[in-house]
Amino acid sequence: MDIVRTAIGLMSGTSMDGIDVALLRTDGRGFIERGPFLGVPYDGGFRERLKRGLDLARPLTDRTARPDELRDIEIELTERHVDAVTAFLDKFSLSRDEIDLLGFHGQTVLHRPDDALTIQIGDGALLAQRTGISVVYDMRANDMVHGGQGAPLVPAYHAALAGRFQKEGQTTCFVNIGGISNLTYIGAEGRIAAFDSGPGNTLIDQWVEMQTGKTYDPGGEIAGRGKVMPDIAARYLGSPFFQGNIRRSLDRGDFKPLADGEASLEDGARTLAYVAAASIVKSAGYLPESPSVYIVCGGGRLNGTIMAEFADMAGKKGSTVMSAEQAGFDGDAMEAEAWAYLAVRSLEGLPLTYPGTTGVSQPVTGGVVAEPAR
Ligand SMILES: Nc1ncnc2c1ncn2[C@@H]1O[C@H](COP(=O)(O)OP(=O)(O)OP(=O)(O)O)[C@@H](O)[C@H]1O
Numbered sequence: 576m577d578i579v580r581t582a583i584g585l586m587s588g589t590s591m592d593g594i595d596v597a598l599l600r601t602d603g604r605g606f607i608e609r610g611p612f613l614g615v616p617y618d619g620g621f622r623e624r625l626k627r628g629l630d631l632a633r634p635l636t637d638r639t640a641r642p643d644e645l646r647d648i649e650i651e652l653t654e655r656h657v658d659a660v661t662a663f664l665d666k667f668s669l670s671r672d673e674i675d676l677l678g679f680h681g682q683t684v685l686h687r688p689d690d691a692l693t694i695q696i697g698d699g700a701l702l703a704q705r706t707g708i709s710v711v712y713d714m715r716a717n718d719m720v721h722g723g724q725g726a727p728l729v730p731a732y733h734a735a736l737a738g739r740f741q742k743e744g745q746t747t748c749f750v751n752i753g754g755i756s757n758l759t760y761i762g763a764e765g766r767i768a769a770f771d772s773g774p775g776n777t778l779i780d781q782w783v784e785m786q787t788g789k790t791y792d793p794g795g796e797i798a799g800r801g802k803v804m805p806d807i808a809a810r811y812l813g814s815p816f817f818q819g820n821i822r823r824s825l826d827r828g829d830f831k832p833l834a835d836g837e838a839s840l841e842d843g844a845r846t847l848a849y850v851a852a853a854s855i856v857k858s859a860g861y862l863p864e865s866p867s868v869y870i871v872c873g874g875g876r877l878n879g880t881i882m883a884e885f886a887d888m889a890g891k892k893g894s895t896v897m898s899a900e901q902a903g904f905d906g907d908a909m910e911a912e913a914w915a916y917l918a919v920r921s922l923e924g925l926p927l928t929y930p931g932t933t934g935v936s937q938p939v940t941g942g943v944v945a946e947p948a949r
Pocket residue numbers: 587588589590591592751752753754755756775776777779780790791792793794795872873874875877878879910
């Protein structure tokens with residue numbers, strides 16, 4: 576019988592809005608029992624520190640390099656993860672002895688798949704030492720060593736979930752609308768196809784912050800008051816990213832922010848919400864077929880304007896759109912749960928990625944284990 580472990584997944588995504596913490600009991604295969612979730616937001620000051628981290632990382636060519644200030648940011652990020660784990664255990668009255676391992680994503684500060692370079696800051700050994708819990712981290716690197724895009728990694732978890740609810744003959748596509756969006760298609764025979772699909776919330780967040788100081792468009796309400804500017808939308812959707820036969824994974828900085836003066840606040844937000852929805856549909860054209868149903872996860876599902884546009888566009892292709900919650904999941908917890916799941920798979924030496932998910936040459940495992948001093 577396979578070992579069932581209790582794991583906590585920790586995700587600090589490209590939106591840099593905070594740490595998502597989720598508990599999962601799993602054997603890393605078909606047994607999945609979802610536990611509680613906690614979102615621990617970053618304050619504005621730390622978000623600025625992380626943005627500084629992205630600037631510092633831009634010239635790096637060695638994924639282990641940590642110029643002084645970047646190392647300081649890495650330690651601070653790790654300490655914030657220690658605090659997030661402590662807050663999670665306290666809130667749900669759990670003791671650390673009940674937790675077998677932590678799946679630690681860290682913060683992506685640079686992602687250049689064409690150069691086989693992906694850098695996540697976050698010190699796994701320090702996290703293990705400070706929490707007293709084993710840590711699995713750095714789960715993207717081995718995929719790139721074997722020719723993969725290094726992302727997305729969540730598809731293995733999506734596929735395991737789909738196996739539990741997908742009806743015969745149905746095809747499902749999970750959509751994550753985070754800072755960047757990505758898709759996981761699961762065909763009727765369990766075939767998986769996955770890739771990054773385009774810009775998600777990052778362009779919207781950057782625009783709204785530049786114009787108002789708010790960090791996002793709550794509910795998509797600002798966008799709801801604007802109109803789509805076709806020239807700007809065409810500029811984004813005409814990107815070479817959407818062409819060619821190789822699906823590339825994205826860095827947060829791959830799509831240029833909308834410049835001040837190009838649109839009114841509302842029209843800019845509306846246009847970028849349209850671009851977020853249209854990008855998904857455009858990239859979905861590379862799936863084996865139009866899925867019966869899209870299940871939307873990530874913060875973008877709370878943007879009513881993105882969701883209305885997407886439901887309309889997908890509907891015209893015969894697909895239904897539902898939120899993760901409508902499908903019985905938690906759209907905020909999905910990535911953190913996935914990191915718990917992948918950490919358990921890593922310990923078991925099971926593949927994290929497949930040719931159909933990252934373009935890796937063969938199914939490969941990944942991750943580095945850090946044990947606390949006993
Ligand atoms: N209530 C809301 N209304 C509209 N948008 C929201 C809302 N809540 C969150 N968002 C958007 O979702 C973003 C965060 O989404 P999420 O946490 O899924 O991203 P992430 O995990 O950081 O990114 P990625 O999946 O690319 O790593 C926020 O930056 C914001 O743009």
